[in-house]
Amino acid sequence: MTDYDLIVIGAGAVGENVADYAHKRGLSVAVVEAELVGGECSYWACMPSKALLRSGHAVAAAKRVDGAAQAVTGAVDAAKVLARRNSFTSDYQDDSQVAWxxxxxxALIRGHARITGEKTVEVGGETHTARAAVAVVTGSLHQLPDVPGLADAQPWGTREGTSAQQVPESLLVIGGGVAGSELATAWASLGSKVTLVARHGLLGGMEPFAGELVADAMRELGIDVRTGVNPTRVDRDEHGLVTTTLDDGTTVVTSEVLAATGRKAHTADxxxxxxxLTPGDWLQVDDTMLVQGTDWLYAVGDVNHRALLTHQGKYQARAAGEAIAARAQGRPVHAEPWGAHVATADHAAVPQVTFTDPEVASVGLTEAAAREQGIDVRAVEYDLGAVAGSALQADGYTGRAKMVVDESRGVVIGVTFVGQDVAEMLHAATIAVVGEVPVDRLWHAVPAYPTMNEVWLRLLETHGRPE
Known part of the structure; x- marks a missing residue:
């Protein structure tokens, strides 16, 4: 039996942060990992997917600037892109993460963890106890849709979609969410003939123009985007080809099929x-990430289903690590909104970038979500392509910006940008939303000219200056 103050189950980016912040406050900590230290983000999600996308984005951006366009004389080198992707995953070796x-x-404990009682974890037949807390940071798993024949066709999930070592000649992507949209864009840029099918439009839950602009751009890239259709049957033949039957009566034949239709909690075993607690369920937590009904068990990151994003998980981890240490040491826990030990931003200030081309960068509430909450909303939009900085960024720049304002309080509660290179504009919007900066004060935040950030002034002008 080995004792630690804190045992963290899951050594991904989120688990590492829980452990690090608690240890910095003086706790002894062990993390348990059944796969690679570094987790999903490092090997099968954030880093490899963005590495797959970046080269295509760079070539497309050059082609949109006269003078630079003439210098682009070839296609993306897919082999080089895949090699670069592998370099970001350290060739799927975790030596550097273990060294950290x-x-x-x-302490690192390798193996599959099972909770066997309060503050007790078993790994490989050995029992470990936690004096203060156990944190479940096991993330989420790809969820396969219930389509006849799909499982037998050996489909790609998001892991295969980010780690494949060859470009498929053709690919069907099922799902128009963030993962499906990004991976369809990535593989199309590498030369695959891609078809994407989505039950509704793309990027549901975001401002409607986001999915519309991304779908238009996908079609220009050569992707066959079909919305309002569902697969009803999937079959892989003896030659390896996959035939997918859709509910509109059509069929699509491809080399591979990728299902990107959702995630489930990684808590079944x-x-x-x-x-x-119920195996397989998402774990419900308070704002310090303490599992409801317990005083020792924490759930951080995807596993609590608050915001399935690595950066939000790491944000939760910083709060949870500090809260665990404070409680263990008998110090005050600052659990008030925006306190040091809570993840308040999960509720109304979550930033997210979809790395399609154009990019979608958003934070806070959409207009629809704000109205559903009964907020006194005024929303304004502006053509991002009409801003001088955007016109310099790319010839024929296409994009849009939207600002959602709580009129009763006079503060910005949501912002969405769609366009090339908008990801790097998002943090200013995040600060405005988190800081509840009054619209009156934003008039004095002067955007440098000529940059794309001038759209802030145009949004304010569209909203109108107070008397």
Whole structure:
């Protein structure tokens, strides 16, 4: 039996941050990992997917600037892109991540963890106890849609979609969310003939113009975008080809099929039943990430289903690590909104970038979500292509910006940008939303000219200056 103050189950980016912040406050910490230290983001999600996308974005951006366009004389080198992607995953080796844990004086226990009782974790037949807390940071898993024949056709999930070592001649992507849209864009840029099918439009839950602009751009890239259709049957033949039948009566034949239709909690085999929780469920938490009904179990990142984004998970991890240490040491816990030990931003100030081309960058509430909450909303939009900085960024720049204002308080509660290179504009919007900066004060935040950030002035002018 080995004792630590804190045991963290899951050594991905989020788990590492829980461990690091708690250890910096003086706790002894161990992390348990069944796969690669560094987790999903490092090997099968954020980093490899963006590496797959970046080269195509760079070539497309050059082609949109006269003078630079003439210098682009070839296509993207897919082999080089895949090699670069592999370099960002350290060729799927976790030596450097393990070395970081060692340097931070955090113990690593390899193997599958099962909770066997309060503050008790078993790994490989050995029992470990936590004096203060156990944190479940196991993330989420790809969820396969219930389509006849799909499972037998050996489809790609998001892991295969980010780690494949060859470009498929053709690819069907099922799902028009963030993952489906990004991976369709990535593989099309690498030369695959891509078809994307989505039950509704693309990027549901965002401002409607986001999905519309992305769909238009996908079609220009050569992607066959079909919305309002569902697969009803999938079959892989003896030659390896996949035939997908859609509910409009058409069929699509491709080399591979990728399902990107959702995630499920990675909690089915953790022993949660031993402490009265339901295996396979998302874990419900308070704002310090403490699992409801317990005083020792924490759930951080995707597994609590608050915001399935690495940066939000790491934000939660910083709060949870500090809260765990404070409680263990008998110090005050600052659990008030925006306090040091809570993840308040999860509720109304979540930033997200979809790395399609154009990019979609958003934070806070959409107009529809704000109205559903009964907020006194005024929303204004502006053509991002009409801003001088955008015209310099790319010839024929296409994009849009939207600002959602809570009129009763006079503060910005949501912003969405769609266009080339808008990801780097998002943090200013995030600060405005988190800081609840009054619209009156934003008039004095002067955007440098000529940059794309001038759209802030145009949005304010469209909204109207107070008397």
């Amino acid at each position: 844990l060692e340097s931070a004086d955090i 953790l022993g949660l039943e031993s402490v009265g």
